[in-house]
Amino acid sequence: MSEIDPALCPICGKPNRCERLSTEPRKGPCWCATQKFPRELLELIPEKARGRACVCRKCLEDWHGRRRQVELIPLSLRNLASSRPE
Secondary structure, three states: OOOOOOOEOOOOOOEOOOOOOOOOOOOOOOHHHHOOOOHHHHOOOOHHHOOOOOOOHHHHHHHHHHHHHHHHHHHHHHHHHHOOOO
């Protein structure tokens, strides 16, 4: 079993730039302190990495972007259905 690196995002494996779990001296509050991480996104983290490595900003932004796209689809389909001739 490989060791969990707290500096890497457990979803994409790239640097997460988390001040809270970094081994470097803190330079201020972490970017993630003001963010909301949806439960569905956190469930993507492998069990062994939960609470030991933070999700990176890109994965958080990508998740929110995909959610917005999914939310737009039903509205688009509803508009399309209402414009069909009977």
